[in-house]
Amino acid sequence: MNKTIIVSNRLPLQVIIHQNTLKIIPSVGGLATGMKSVHAEGNGIWVGWSGIPEEELSTELSEKVAKEIRKEKCVSVPLTLDDVEEYYEGFSNKALWPLFHYFMEYTGFEEHEWEAYKRVNQKFAEIVLENIDDGDTVWVHDYQLLLLPQLIKDKKPNITIGFFLHIPFPSYEIFRTFPWRKEILSGMLGADLIGFHTYDYERHFLSSVKRILRLDAHFNQISYHDRLIKVDSFPMGIDYDKFYNAALEHSSNSKEKSELYRRLHEHISEDKKLILSIDRMDYTKGIPNRIKAFEYFLHKFPEYKEKVRLVMLAVPSRSNVTQYKKLKRETDELVGRINGKFATVSWTPIWYFYRSMPFDKLIDLYISSDVALITPLRDGMNLVAKEYVATRINNDGVLILSEMAGASLEMNEALIINPNSFEDFANNLKRALTMPLKDQKSRMKFLQKRLKRYNVEKWAKEFLKSLEETNELKSNIITK
Ligand code: GDG
Numbered sequence: 001m002n003k004t005i006i007v008s009n010r011l012p013l014q015v016i017i018h019q020n021t022l023k024i025i026p027s028v029g030g031l032a033t034g035m036k037s038v039h040a041e042g043n044g045i046w047v048g049w050s051g052i053p054e055e056e057l058s059t060e061l062s063e064k065v066a067k068e069i070r071k072e073k074c075v076s077v078p079l080t081l082d083d084v085e086e087y088y089e090g091f092s093n094k095a096l097w098p099l100f101h102y103f104m105e106y107t108g109f110e111e112h113e114w115e116a117y118k119r120v121n122q123k124f125a126e127i128v129l130e131n132i133d134d135g136d137t138v139w140v141h142d143y144q145l146l147l148l149p150q151l152i153k154d155k156k157p158n159i160t161i162g163f164f165l166h167i168p169f170p171s172y173e174i175f176r177t178f179p180w181r182k183e184i185l186s187g188m189l190g191a192d193l194i195g196f197h198t199y200d201y202e203r204h205f206l207s208s209v210k211r212i213l214r215l216d217a218h219f220n221q222i223s224y225h226d227r228l229i230k231v232d233s234f235p236m237g238i239d240y241d242k243f244y245n246a247a248l249e250h251s252s253n254s255k256e257k258s259e260l261y262r263r264l265h266e267h268i269s270e271d272k273k274l275i276l277s278i279d280r281m282d283y284t285k286g287i288p289n290r291i292k293a294f295e296y297f298l299h300k301f302p303e304y305k306e307k308v309r310l311v312m313l314a315v316p317s318r319s320n321v322t323q324y325k326k327l328k329r330e331t332d333e334l335v336g337r338i339n340g341k342f343a344t345v346s347w348t349p350i351w352y353f354y355r356s357m358p359f360d361k362l363i364d365l366y367i368s369s370d371v372a373l374i375t376p377l378r379d380g381m382n383l384v385a386k387e388y389v390a391t392r393i394n395n396d397g398v399l400i401l402s403e404m405a406g407a408s409l410e411m412n413e414a415l416i417i418n419p420n421s422f423e424d425f426a427n428n429l430k431r432a433l434t435m436p437l438k439d440q441k442s443r444m445k446f447l448q449k450r451l452k453r454y455n456v457e458k459w460a461k462e463f464l465k466s467l468e469e470t471n472e473l474k475s476n477i478i479t480k
Contacts, residue, residue, distance in 0.1 A: 002135040004044045004464070006035050007128060009088065009144040011048035011074045015065055022061075024068050031141065031166075033239040034456035038139075038464065039073060047127050050076040053084055077127045079120065086116030089320055092144045095178075098323075100143060100167050101284045101378040102174060106323050109179050118147060121187070125151035132159060137467065140191065142166045147183070150190030162467040163191035164234070167380040168406070169201040175208045185213055189224050192470040195234045195463055197381045197406040202233045230470050234463050235410055236381050237455040243390035244452075246363045251393060260361050264311070264368040273433055275310045276369035278362070278384045279376070280317040281354065283327050286377040286402065286419045287314060291334045291350065293375075293425040298342060298349065300426045306347040308433065310373070311365060315356045328354070366391035371432045372399050375419040379405040385414070386451050395444040398432035400425075410450060413443035 012032035016023040026032070039046055050065060057065060062078070069076050079087075090113035098106035125148055128138060132152075139162045140148050149161050175181060185208060188194055196202045206217050215222055222229040249255055257265075264274060279285035294310055314331065318324045335352045342349045357365070366372075372388040382405040389399060389411075399414040401407060408416050415428045 001042050002137070003042050003133075004038050004137045004139060005128060005131060006039060006044070006046045006139050006141070007124060007145060007148065008046070008048045008141040009092075011046060011050055011069065011076060012039075013050075013069070013072055013074060015050045015052055015069070017052070017056075017061065017065075020061070022064055022068055024072060026072065033242070034236070034460045037457060038460055044073065045131060046074045047077060047124065047131065048074070049079050053081045054078050055081050075127055075131055077120075077124050079123070083116060083120050083123075086113045087120040088144065089318065091117035093318055093321055094323075096143045096146075097167070097284075099174060099178060100170050102168075102170060103283065103378075104174065104177065106283065114180055121145060121147040121151060124148050125155070128152055129155055132156060134158060136160075137162070137464070139164070139464070139467070147187035148190070150187045153190035160467060160471060161191045162193045162195065162463060163188055164195040164463065165201065165380070166197070166236070168198075168378060169196055169205045169208075171204050172207045172211055175204070176212065181208070181212050185209055189213075189222065189229055192227075192229060192474070193463070193467045194229065194231045195466075196231075197233065197235050198409055199233045200409075201380075201406070202231050206231060228470075228474070230466065232466060234459055234466075235406065235454070236383070237451060237457075237459045238383055238386045238390060239457070240390045240448075240452045240455045243363070243366075243387050244393065246359070247367050247391035247393050250360070250363050250367055258361065258364055261364040261368065264364065271307060273308050273370040274368055275308055275371045275373050275429070276313075276365055276388070277310065277373045277375070278313045278365065279315070279374075281314040281319075281324060281328055281331070282317055283323055284376055284378050286375050287312075287327070288330050288334055289377065289419055290373060290375050290425075291331070291338060293419075293422045294350070294429075295338050295341075296422040297426040297429050301430055304430075304433070305342060305349075306344060308349070309347075309351060310349060311351045311353075311369065313353045313355075313357060313362075313365065316354065362387075363391060367393075370397060371429070372397070373429070374399065374405065374407075375402040375417065375425070376405050377402070377419055379407070381406040383407075385411060389444065389447045389451055392444050392448070395441040395448070396437060397444060398435055398440055399447070400428055400432055410454075411447055413446045 012027045014025045014027055066076060094108045137160045141164055149163050152161055209215050209222055210217050215224055220231045298305060335350050339348050339350055366388050374382055374385040385399055385401050385407045401411055401414040401416055402419040403416050415432055417424045417428050
């Protein structure tokens with residue numbers, strides 16, 4: 001029986017080792033949810049890193065971890081501390097991530113990190129090849145594994161390979177600065193189908209392929225050696241029902257309310273509003289910008305002092321990388337300065353949480369907020385914007401969304417802003433806070449309808465269906 005092999009940098013689980021006892025906790029992230037049915041089907045497997053460097057495992061424990069992981073239909077790729085430092089924190093997060101998000105000034109090109117990136121992609125390839133049979137399908141995810149499709153194709157030309165990029169693909173003018181641009185493109189072209197969140201990323205990719213590799217591309221098909229490669233956009237959705245149902249349960253009178261819920265609602269009354277932002281602590285998410293723009297709003301519309309509160313959840317991320325440490329310091333200082341400047345005995349303008357919260361608390365935040373302020377400077381998609389919409393069970397609430405997020409292209413009914421314009425930001429925040437309920441509801445209903453239909457499961461199915469169709473393309477070429 002043919003199977004699908006999913007490959008991503010991290011496995012969809014967490015391994016916890018405490019005093020030689022082992023616990024495996026499945027993770028519940030968006031990707032894991034979307035892939036659930038694909039992964040569960042037949043003898044499908046997921047290949048990725050367990051999150052524990054090899055040095056922290058004795059041979060005996062390493063075997064035990066592999067065995068337990070296998071029970072979850074997962075296979076781990078062993079990574080050393082050096083691999084993690086050079087391939088993940090280094091090349092992936094200091095070269096690819098900033099460049100692909102247009103942060104050229106943050107981008108460092110280190111030859112030894114490139115070597116590590118190639119070495120680790122090769123490690124992934126070996127594990128995939130050990131587990132693959134003729135007729136299988138491989139679906140590779142994201143920017144940490146851009147070389148993997150070609151490494152697999154070289155050894156197994158008849159395997160069908162899909163690749164999906166979760167972050168933006170930058171314009172040619174940015175991408176061409178990359179020292180290893182040809183190798184990166186050739187690596188991706190090992191896939192039969194290459195997917196992006198938006199048509200713009202797809203267009204940028206095709207333009208780089210044409211101009212850097214001088215390949216022919218007609219519409220969304222690239223001729224490469226004797227193969228045809230399809231490129232398309234698949235905007236990722238969320239598990240809509242999970243968020244909607246959780247919101248329903250959390251809002252019901254019979255549900256005992258959490259401390260967080262009670263504290264949030266103490267503030268809410270007719271004339272007081274909560275504004276929410278949730279992101280990983282990442283410079284692409286525009287956190288300092290948002291705080292400064294909020295300050296500008298309070299200056300421009302002083303009547304909102306003591307009437308609004310920004311609840312800002314920033315989830316720790318990549319905290320070993322210098323730029324992220326700097327960002328954390330800058331955010332702490334800005335929040336401190338603005339709270340110091342505006343606070344009164346009964347009011348703190350920004351409630352700032354630097355931590356990860358359990359799902360239940362996330363839902364409490366979503367359902368308690370009148371406005372969601374999602375203003376990244378650059379974002380592949382942004383699922384938080386979609387999750388906020390899914391939790392608005394009474395169709396009220398307003399989403400303010402940056403036009404730099406992939407999600408903005410499918411969420412026209414949100415208030416779309418340029419996050420670099422404080423004027424745009426302040427005016428739209430005022431508009432959101434004064435929007436009549438009737439308008440809120442009609443916008444929310446349109447957004448919800450679309451998100452419910454094109455959920456994450458549908459996204460995964462459409463990608464795999466399109467990947468399967470590439471087999472017809474192949475057979476057409478052969479018969480011609
Ligand atoms: C990358 C791309 C693209 C957040 N805080 C907590 C928490 N979360 C969950 C949210 C959401 C997810 O994390 C964040 O997803 P995003 O899409 O917003 O952002 P990235 O992490 O940057 O993801 C992005 C995505 O890949 C998918 O392709 O959209 O553009 O950058 O699901 O709910 N979950 C819990 N506690 C938290 O504190 N439990």
